[in-house]
Amino acid sequence: MDGSVHYRHGGTLETDPWYFSSGRTQTTRMNYRAVETTDEYVARLENGADWRAEIESLADEVEADAAWFTALGAVQDAELWFYDQDECEYYPVEFDEPLEVASCVGNVSWLDDERFAHTHVVLSDDEGAAYAGHLNEATVWAGEVHMRVFEEPLDREYDETTELDLWL
Incomplete structure (x- = not known):
């Protein structure tokens, strides 16, 4: 390039x-x-902390204006958001039970002058049922994250078609 x-x-x-x-x-x-990448980090999320806030805290600490991350672990509870494409609204789905984080993927960019971790997860319960969506919040039991930082910042902008704040 x-x-x-x-x-x-x-x-x-x-x-x-x-x-x-x-x-x-x-x-x-x-x-x-x-995009060019500059640095890569691995981190362990703090037990009892908010999952997404921990990722945003890591991004703040390493001054990542744009990044891609993956993670895995377990949470004590969670609130996922489902985006209704007809209504263009998020609807919460709450879980008040321990769940495995089978997959977590997302990106970091700027939204409203703050670093924002756009986070999607697949969670599973003790019977193996899987639940997926946009992670709003979750209490960390254990978590490990890998973050790849991009050289240039990415800002989110409102997209009229989807009514979402999307990057680029």
């Missing part, structure tokens, strides 16, 4: 080197840009 930021805003393979085709008959139009 040449170090410059490239944005994709339409075009064709012949006219636009950043044209993306999914290989299907319909062409996917998306905005994207190349």
